[in-house]
Amino acid sequence: MPLLALLAKEPAHGYELKSQLEQVFGEAYPAPNIGQIYVTLQRLERDGLVRSQDVVQTTRPNKRVYELTDAGREAVVEWVDKTSEGPRVRDEFFMKLALSQLARTSDRLGLIIRQRRHYLAQLRSLSELAATVDRPVPRLLIEGAILHLQADLDWLQRCQEELL
Amino acid sequence: MIGSDGTVLLRARSLNKIFAGEGVVVHAVREVDLSLANGEFVAVTGPSGSGKSTLLHMLGGLEKPTSGEIWLEGKRVDGLSQARWAMLRRRHIGFVFQFFNLVSNMTVADNVELAALMGGASRKQATARRRELLGELGLAAKADAAPARLSGGEQQRVALARAMANRPALLLADEPTGNLDSAATTAVLGLLARAHADGQGILLVTHDLRVACTADRVISLFDGMVVDDAPMTIPHRPMLLPDVLKLRG
Numbered sequence: 001m002p003l004l005a006l007l008a009k010e011p012a013h014g015y016e017l018k019s020q021l022e023q024v025f026g027e028a029y030p031a032p033n034i035g036q037i038y039v040t041l042q043r044l045e046r047d048g049l050v051r052s053q054d055v056v057q058t059t060r061p062n063k064r065v066y067e068l069t070d071a072g073r074e075a076v077v078e079w080v081d082k083t084s085e086g087p088r089v090r091d092e093f094f095m096k097l098a099l100s101q102l103a104r105t106s107d108r109l110g111l112i113i114r115q116r117r118h119y120l121a122q123l124r125s126l127s128e129l130a131a132t133v134d135r136p137v138p139r140l141l142i143e144g145a146i147l148h149l150q151a152d153l154d155w156l157q158r159c160q161e162e163l164l
Numbered sequence: 165m166i167g168s169d170g171t172v173l174l175r176a177r178s179l180n181k182i183f184a185g186e187g188v189v190v191h192a193v194r195e196v197d198l199s200l201a202n203g204e205f206v207a208v209t210g211p212s213g214s215g216k217s218t219l220l221h222m223l224g225g226l227e228k229p230t231s232g233e234i235w236l237e238g239k240r241v242d243g244l245s246q247a248r249w250a251m252l253r254r255r256h257i258g259f260v261f262q263f264f265n266l267v268s269n270m271t272v273a274d275n276v277e278l279a280a281l282m283g284g285a286s287r288k289q290a291t292a293r294r295r296e297l298l299g300e301l302g303l304a305a306k307a308d309a310a311p312a313r314l315s316g317g318e319q320q321r322v323a324l325a326r327a328m329a330n331r332p333a334l335l336l337a338d339e340p341t342g343n344l345d346s347a348a349t350t351a352v353l354g355l356l357a358r359a360h361a362d363g364q365g366i367l368l369v370t371h372d373l374r375v376a377c378t379a380d381r382v383i384s385l386f387d388g389m390v391v392d393d394a395p396m397t398i399p400h401r402p403m404l405l406p407d408v409l410k411l412r413g
Contacts, residue, residue: 113392116384121397124377146374153373157211160386 003040004049004068004076011067013055014038026138027129041066049075097159112160116153123149172235173333173365174200174223179232181218181388192218194388196232202333203363205356207376210385216369217338219385223367224257224336225249237333254282258327262339264319266311266326273298273307276325283330290329297325301355317348324355328364335359337368341375353378 006012006020014037021032044050049072054062068076093115100108123146130142181193193215200206208216221227223234225244234242241252253259266275273294280290298304301321311319320340327335337356341349353375360366360380368379376382377396384392 109391113384116392117394117397120373120377120382123374124396124398127374127377150374161211 001076001079003037004044004072005080007050007066007068008073008076011065013063013065014041017041017066024137025141026133026135029138029141044072048072094159097163109160109164112156112164116156119149119153119156123153171202172199173202173204173237174198174367175233175235176219176223177233177235179219179222179234180230181215181222181227182230192388193222193229196385196388196390198383198390198393200334200365200367203360203365204381205360205364205366205379206368206381206383207379208367208369208383208385209371209373209376212371214385215388216371216385218388220336220338220367220369224259225253254279255284255330256332256334258330258332258335260320260323260327260335260337260340262342264311264316264323264343266319266322268311270311271308272303272311272314272322275311275322276329279326279329285330293329294325297328298322300358301325315348317344317351320344320348320352321355324352328359333365335364335366337366337370339370340368341370341372349375 002021003017006017012020014034018032018034018037022029041050041052045052045066048069050066051069052064052066055065056062093111097108097111100111126142126146126149130139130146133139133142176196176198179193179196180191183190183192196215196219198206198208208219210216218227222229222242225241225246229242232242233240236252236256241249244252266272267278270278276294276297277290280293281287285293294307295304298307301324303318303321303325306314306318306322311322314322320343324340327337335356340356341352344352349372356366356368357378366379368375370376379396381393381395383390
């Protein structure tokens with residue numbers, strides 16, 4: 001979907017889409033893999049949401065430029081308008097915590113403490129990253145991740161209070 | 165007095181605090197051991213009621229331990245009288261609280277200078293120190309104002325200036341950002357980080373983990389007991405957000 005949304009602005013080829021994603025979301029966003037972008041574009045083309053044509057370049061190999069079809073444009077509008085799901089219902093850590101007792105493998109307090117250290121290290125790392133970012137879009141992305149981490153830490157506390 | 169040579173600045177051994185009132189006995193702090201090296205920045209965290217403030221108050225002599233030992237700069241201090249503790253605090257310990265506790269009918273400048281004077285500075289030294297601190301904290305223009313005219317964030321910066329007026333080896337901070345918005349919190353954390361970089365030993369109590377994670381080491385309390393005491397491990401690379409956006413097409 002992010003690719004479709006970028007194409008709604010103007011036609012582009014794969015590398016342009018990659019660098020636009022990086023530019024909008026900044027350092028916090030993992031650099032998208034170009035192969036993954038091409039695979040996604042191919043799938044979108046098969047589904048009739050984008051079409052492509054080769055543009056002849058004199059000094060370099062031809063490039064394939066993608067643009068939205070009418071169906072693709074409709075899909076973007078629908079995607080943007082639709083409310084989004086909350087972050088998650090399943091949590092791997094909680095599975096471990098809940099099931100560890102059955103397996104008799106564990107020290108549940110140890111599990112919680114290790115997870116808290118891990119979240120704290122992430123919190124520190126993200127706070128330091130946030131302090132270096134000025135542009136609002138990447139900064140808000142990081143701020144969102146920080147708030148989620150804080151909620152995870154609060155919830156870890158609740159697990160400790162109720163399960164131990 | 166300030167230095168980060170790794171020697172022990174503060175140590176507590178088997179510290180207990182039991183509050184006994186009208187038929188209710190609360191064991192607020194249980195068998196707590198902790199130590200703080202010179203120049204180290206340690207955060208104590210835990211949910212409300214976990215005993216973290218009581219612990220800090222005992223370490224600063226504001227509350228008497230039921231049992232256990234407290235050592236400051238190699239001297240045992242848990243048995244000191246109120247008067248001796250007051251002396252110790254004036255010279256060796258800076259205190260910062262959640263609600264600033266500035267003297268309301270004195271100017272910002274006098275609040276800071278008074279602390280320096282009580283710590284044994286001359287009038288001239290106290291004025292110089294006050295100028296230096298308020299300047300560093302961006303409050304020079306507010307020197308003659310009454311504390312009540314300042315925002316919460318500014319008042320907390322003044323409280324920090326007051327706590328640092330005697331260059332104490334140890335700074336004890338009890339929820340110093342508990343009453344501040346996020347911009348003021350960031351400013352106070354920046355000041356603590358700078359003091360820490362200058363070799364200030366800091367013990368900070370907070371329930372806010374975003375504040376706690378700025379320390380060198382985090383101690384977690386639960387039901388009055390230490391459940392974790394671990395250095396902050398910081399990943400070398402800044403963390404990426406793997407799942408924020410997926411290329412689902």
